[in-house]
Amino acid sequence: MFTANGDYSLLEGNYLFYEIGKRAREYQAANPDSDIIRMGIGDVTRPLVPAVIDAMHRAVDEMGSEKTFHGYGPDFGYDFLREAILRRDYTARGAGISVDEIFISDGAKCDVGNIQELFSRDCIVGIMDPVYPVYLDTNVMGGRSGRFSPKRNGYERIVYLPATESNGFVPDLPKERVDVLYLCYPNNPTGMTLSHSQLRVFVDWANETGALLLYDSAYESYITDENVPHSIFEIEGAQTCAIEFRSMSKTAGFTGTRCAYTVVPKALVRLDSFGNKVSLYDMWARRVSTKFNGVSYITQVGAAAAYNEGYEQIKDVVAYYMENARIIREGMESAGYTCFGGINAPYVWIKVPHGDSWRFFDELLKERNIIGTPGAGFGASGEGYFRMTAFASRENTLSAMKRMEK
Numbered sequence: 001m002f003t004a005n006g007d008y009s010l011l012e013g014n015y016l017f018y019e020i021g022k023r024a025r026e027y028q029a030a031n032p033d034s035d036i037i038r039m040g041i042g043d044v045t046r047p048l049v050p051a052v053i054d055a056m057h058r059a060v061d062e063m064g065s066e067k068t069f070h071g072y073g074p075d076f077g078y079d080f081l082r083e084a085i086l087r088r089d090y091t092a093r094g095a096g097i098s099v100d101e102i103f104i105s106d107g108a109k110c111d112v113g114n115i116q117e118l119f120s121r122d123c124i125v126g127i128m129d130p131v132y133p134v135y136l137d138t139n140v141m142g143g144r145s146g147r148f149s150p151k152r153n154g155y156e157r158i159v160y161l162p163a164t165e166s167n168g169f170v171p172d173l174p175k176e177r178v179d180v181l182y183l184c185y186p187n188n189p190t191g192m193t194l195s196h197s198q199l200r201v202f203v204d205w206a207n208e209t210g211a212l213l214l215y216d217s218a219y220e221s222y223i224t225d226e227n228v229p230h231s232i233f234e235i236e237g238a239q240t241c242a243i244e245f246r247s248m249s250k251t252a253g254f255t256g257t258r259c260a261y262t263v264v265p266k267a268l269v270r271l272d273s274f275g276n277k278v279s280l281y282d283m284w285a286r287r288v289s290t291k292f293n294g295v296s297y298i299t300q301v302g303a304a305a306a307y308n309e310g311y312e313q314i315k316d317v318v319a320y321y322m323e324n325a326r327i328i329r330e331g332m333e334s335a336g337y338t339c340f341g342g343i344n345a346p347y348v349w350i351k352v353p354h355g356d357s358w359r360f361f362d363e364l365l366k367e368r369n370i371i372g373t374p375g376a377g378f379g380a381s382g383e384g385y386f387r388m389t390a391f392a393s394r395e396n397t398l399s400a401m402k403r404m405e406k
């Protein structure tokens with residue numbers, strides 16, 4: 001008889017965005033004339049840039065001709081894209097990654113979840129708190145979390161590392177056993193970053209303890225500060241302890257087009273649950289070629305254009321969002337709020353004066369018709385904060401801040 005995976009029943013549910021949507025709908029139904037500005041969901045709003053569109057049109061034409069048609073692509077992605085990524089994202093920054101360590105995928109979200117197939121079931125997982133919920137929920141689904149403990153306000157077997165104002169939003173090293181640690185910088189939701197020396201502390205810790213670091217730098221292209229690392233592989237020693245996830249979603253507006261990549265170094269070697277020495281690179285390559293048939297040729301051509309002829313156009317779009325971030329940060333500061341982030345990331349993390357982020361959500365919705373995201377939805381340490389995103393139009397960003405002036 002079939003038995004379903006009971007771990008799914010341990011999930012706390014899609015509470016955050018479900019609840020935001022519900023409250024917004026109820027308010028709109030009761031106030032049909034209200035003009036709500038949405039600064040809650042981290043989805044891009046600018047269209048794909050012309051160079052990407054042109055490249056994709058050409059690729060579509062190639063698909064229509066017998067001579068230039070492409071069927072199944074190479075398992076790990078086309079070299080024209082992997083090489084463009086290598087040049088721009090790694091070689092130019094002195095990160096010694098090789099082209100075959102780059103695996104093209106259809107999303108960082110899928111890969112941060114799928115990577116768990118490489119962990120043994122009894123690995124102890126550490127996450128930052130507040131956190132991008134996917135790291136947590138996929139580990140609950142994978143049977144690594146234990147039950148949710150209301151007393152602990154978290155799962156029994158997950159190690160939470162608070163990233164708060166008191167530690168500059170960079171967690172302290174774990175004080176207990178952690179085998180896999182998720183780090184996300186520039187951070188969603190806090191919009192904060194870490195320096196080379198702060199990242200080096202994690203790399204050294206992982207190499208000393210044998211832990212694995214999963215470094216999500218989906219917002220790397222928003223970094224403006226020279227002292228902020230774009231890749232964990234800029235840090236010496238990272239190749240023996242880290243896997244990195246990147247995405248074209250926020251870099252090039254690919255949230256709907258779907259393209260990302262994961263870097264798994266060949267130097268990443270560990271013992272498996274039978275005591276055998278294994279290469280995580282070989283395991284991931286095996287997984288990808290067994291379970292994934294690649295990202296479409298058309299999409300990869302478009303992604304390559306974002307690295308090549310479209311690079312300046314992409315930078316303009318990023319600058320557009322970062323100008324929104326500046327407007328939000330300065331607008332909220334002049335309205336009297338303490339703000340974090342928004343300088344190297346498209347998120348501004350706002351301190352809620354009375355400390356109750358859901359109450360603040362309701363106040364902003366009702367009094368100013370603005371929607372953001374309550375920090376409590378990202379974890380216990382997110383309570384007391386509120387996230388606003390720069391992924392709105394300039395017009396809406398300016399009107400939202402005008403409403404905050406009142």
Ligand code: PLP
Pocket residue numbers: 042106107108109110132184188216218246247248249255259260
């Ligand atoms: N990682 C972080 C930290 C994110 O915030 C997001 C999207 O919101 C993703 C990954 C997902 O990226 P993708 O669109 O490539 O799946």
